[in-house]
Amino acid sequence: MTQILFKNINLEGLATLPVYEGQGGYRSLEIAFKKQPEEVVEMVKASGLRGRGGAGFPAGLKWSFLAKDVFPRYLCCNADESEPGTCKDRELLLKNPHLLIEGMILCSYACRIQTGYIYFRGEFYDLAQIMEKALDEARRKGYLGKNIMGSGFDLDIHTHLGAGAYICGEESALLNSLEGRRGEPRMKPPFPAVEGLYAKPTVINNVETLCCVPWIISEGPEKYAAIGTEKSKGTKLVSVSGHVKKPGNYEVVLGTPTREIIYDLAGGIRDDNKLKAFIPGGSSVPMLPAELVDTPYDYEALQAAGSMLGSGALIVIDHTMNVVEATHRLMSFYMHESCGKCTPCREGTRWLWQILSRIMKGQSEGDPISKLNDICDNMSFKCFCPLGDAAIAPVVSGIKHFRADYEEFLQNAATGAAG
Amino acid sequence: MANEPVTLTIDDKTVTVPKGTKVVDAAKTVGIEIPVFCYHEKLGPFGCCRMCLVEVEKMPKMATACTLDVGPGMVVRTNTEKVEKAQKGVLEFTLLNHPLDCPVCDKGGECPLQDNTFKFGAPETRMEFDRAHNLKAAPLSPVITLDRERCIACQRCTRYSDIIEDERALVMHNRGFKNEIGTFNNEPYATRFSGNVIDICPVGALTNTQFRFKARTWDLANSDTLCSHCGVNCNMTMGTRTNKLLRIQSRPNDRVDDGWICDKARWGYDFLESKNRMGMNKSRLSGDWKALTPKEAAVHVAEAFKKIADEHGPESVGFIGSAYGTNEELYLYQKLFRQGLGSNNIDHKTHPGSPGLPIAHHDLQDIETSDLVLLLASDPAEELPILELRLKKVAKRGGVKLAVLGDQSTSMDRYAEWSGRYNVGAAAAVCEALAAELAGSGAGADLAGRAGLDGEQIKTLADLIRGSQKVTLIYNPVPLSAAAHGQLSRLMTAMGQIGEISCGAIPAAPGTNAVGALDMGVLPDYYPGGMPLAGGAEAIQAAWGENTPTAPGLSAMQMIEQAEQGRLKALLIHRANPLADFPGGKRLAAALKKLDVLVVHDIMQTETSRLANVVLISNGPGYDEGTTTNIGGRVQLRKGGLKTANAPDWKLVSMMIRALDENAPEYAASFGVTAEIAEKVPGYSDISKKSIKKEGQTRTQPPVAQGAVESPSEQATAGGLRLRIAHRLFAQDAILDPSSQLSHQFQASTATLNEADASRLGIANGDPVVITAGGGEVRAQAEVSNRVNPGGVVVPRVSDEQDLMTLAAEDAAAVDVKKA
Amino acid sequence: MFAFNETSEKEIEKILGKYPDRQSALLPLLTVTQRQERHITPEAMVEIGRRLDLSPAYVQSVASFYTMYHTEKVGRYLILFCINISCQLNGCDDLLAYTAKKLGIEIGQTTPDEKFTLLREECLAACTGAPMMRINDTFYEFLTPAKIDEIIDSLE
Ligand SMILES: Cc1cc2nc3c(=O)[nH]c(=O)nc-3n(C[C@H](O)[C@H](O)[C@H](O)COP(=O)(O)O)c2cc1C
Ligand code: SF4
């Protein structure tokens, strides 16, 4: 198994600078500083690295979009990790903070950025403390600060804590939150690469994305690009949770069949139950039925199967679970997390939740399934930000693949009412 | 470039609009309506309500037309099936938890939600559960009612409070479905501009408390009029029913008010029904009080004045008008006194200002194209509130630099690129210093230092001016001494002489028609249009006839002095209340009592009208029509809306004129007088009923006489502190009395003094103090701060009852401040 | 009356050094306040507004957006019990009910001795350790009734 991010993840003391350096840490900086910043951007482009936060946008391309000649510029690392099912960034931050710092230094050098922020979700207070320590070590050793390693390049990195809002993982809401505002998403355009933090050009990348960069620089982009599939390069951390025997974060080569992840790495379904459904990329992507478990775990194949790779959170559901209950729980989450700025999402999530609640209580009238579908259609791509689309994903996919689960509730209600 | 044209098609219609235009506005230009809730031109794009979704070719998703910039060759569709489904869907979401209480909602008939639902909505709702219930009809402030159930969270009101008012007083609390608008800790939302949220709320969530359940909107008669409270002359609509004013709304005119009105405009109309309004025209000149018809009153007054002028000479009669009269009223009164009675004893003010400065007059929109605005002795927030909004806008978002030069710190300081505070009473020295600095004489820093300003600072200011291409000077003439006016002239000349700079001034006096009063020649030494008597007698006689008086007349303060001496025998006062407003205190009443004839022509009974032998009813705003000239020189029509049997002021005065000269014209309407003004008054030739109809029309700059600049140095006062009287928007007076809806805005009497003086006088912050001078005595609460320099004390005029003017002298007065 | 204590003041000084724009310090200052006081009072919001040049209404508006800020005092131990999908799949509902019963309070309440507050929480990014809860800054994973007993009983 190719291990890039997790090769030494459980090494004792990895979070401290000496151990990290002993593993070859910060060596990539010497390579990068000998090149022009633009060359570093080209290397990341050539590696084919795509964003690991959810959207899968090519990282190098994003870096090359920064508004020309506008300074200062900022780097914001997205350590909000709030997508239900996802907990891989937490493991990286907890066990290997210097890897992120190294990645952020490389990105900043490549993009001529002198200030970086790591936006932690508020509940990651402990991780922020660990990171503060690591940042101090890096500063003392001259990896951060003025004229890093004699390169003439200056950079400092700060931590910033959110305070409980899923939406702040969305990049523009994150910027608002970092600027001391309500975490409502911003209008786009302008995109952050043009007007981001403090209206200056800004790069926003996920923790895992940035953590891939040191390896790409040290080992060369070609080597990275050789891993994975045609369009999904490299490895991906997958958080496997739910009804599996060995839940955990696993680093897999993109393109690995999903079945292998569930059955080999995560030990298969608990109590040797039957697999019913899986959500491949976090709660915001459509769920898939067991028949599709052989789908290769990569961006294209999952999309072709009707879902998405998302944040890499594989949530496994066995045959004992009724999908409506899971969907209802997720809808309650989206209702709670909708920022309330736009009408369809604010009103729609609550309405869907109300209908799902009534279905479960056996109180619905008429044809609630068509109504759910139509409400989802009225939200689809009509909300201000992608949260609205995320919210409808479990409903639409659930109805599509597990209509029987809905009907079970409706039937029970009908017979209950008759009796 | 911003104005580069872009061509696109919307529903197959070709549209060409400037780059940067939003699709929603582009559609409007070709008559295509894209429905909106959250979008408002002045607030900019926000995109939260999703009502304006459209399809755009080559875009995978639907786009919100309110956030989308037009692009060349863009193909937009607003009427496809997809769009219609989206609109119905969004409306369904919007109405999901909106109560269906339209029949009892004040917004009914002018509600965008109602209208959009009618035009774009589905015929029925599929919501089968209880709607969310929430607080209904709760006070957001004493004048605004909030119905939370009706709020659709468009954030217009909160964005208004953030972007336009820059107060962030009304905000969004909580998130998601629980979000709701509110204030800090549920305190009242009571800013100076709070009422605008009523106008921009697209549903009935924010309504006018006074107007609630008073009338259906479609039953109102609306008249397009102007506000009469300050010199900006904001445009507004007055809604009446059965001859009763029921509400005021803003009527956007970018050239004047940028779309907003202040709360005094919206709610300061209770004087219309005040029990203190004049009851009838009456006289007791010949014994007991007797009632007079308008005609009788006019003849009676004209003859009484004529008799005295004949017996004692024209210098024995005088007229004190006010900055609150219309141009027509002011014009006719000066005509009565000059042509009818042969006297130049005409004035309307207590400050020694001049009718103009030897420099161009800027209009309000020049502020936006200036690169530097210099505020002098001006506190727009209190004096001319809507001007403050415009200044905030340009300073925050318009790239205009602001320099603030004042004797008290104001809310404008935080927007200033440069700000400096001089000693109370030292405006003349400061203007002289800046003029010297600009002229490069080298004396600037030293002069400034003596006025309490850092010498280096004045250099920075001079550099700021020199580095600009267009400068607008905004000054309030009222607190300036004669010396300061002189030096201000000199300063403007110095600025005008710097090569590349174009500069102009805005005389920002708070009075509604202060500029009109100057233009109409309600001055002892100037004829209408700023024609000076000094050295101008020939021109004046050429224009006004050989018999017109050319000897300089008495100023208002001089008239009162002459009355005290028994030399002025008859005085006519129009809409002024010297007993409350003029410096001098108790002396004034004694002087007025000595007159043989005192005629007061006013709306309200006042301290002064109670001394009069003849009282005439002035109808004033709400009733009478007339034009006013705002501080930017823009002439606009203030329409009436209410009817009355009383003669309008212009008619009464014209009857007086005809009583003395039967050949004088008889005007059919106030526009007859306006036409005469256009003909006779330099600068007003373009003014006509037609030209001012929509947005008003700026009068041209009257030729300004480069009068000799006298600069009597300001008297240094021995001992005591120099008093600066500050203007307050919501002061309690005849217009805003305690029964007003705005009485919650009244403030307590305060006195701001510097820490140095306070510790010398043993006064601590919050202490009650007494301020005395010239027999007058005023009580206040001390505010110890560095908002004023040592040696000065700032006392805002918060109420007539405060009796503040008893302390004042014509030039800044010295007062004693003691702990009470 | 609200005042920051010495530790908070030191923290604030460090925070203000991080950002080119003072408003960015708003969330951090709210966090400092909450760690000092366990909740955020209106007086504290006024003070924060004063330091950052923000209206108190604005501070309240921002604070009320984020669920981690409490306007009412919470217990010394704040138990956030994840009820989101991965924990749901692993039986968190029963465990949460168990915990509430053990503490003798309803979900959302604080024990009378102000020791514990028990709240439902959305996903806390420990899904591979479901079911889980967070008590103050510590995550507890793979919960069972026995483990819950042990954890809660060990807290002083
Ligand atoms: C509702 C919502 C929540 C999101 N949450 C996260 C998150 O917790 N962590 C993250 O890295 N990206 C999250 N994203 C994606 C970010 O907006 C952004 O695309 C990402 O941080 C970019 O980094 P990447 O290109 O390295 O993936 C979220 C997006 C949405 C719409
Ligand atoms: S009160 Fe009116 S203006 Fe304010 S958010 Fe609600 S609907 Fe919009």
Ligand code: FES
């Ligand atoms: S008007 Fe366009 S989203 Fe509200």
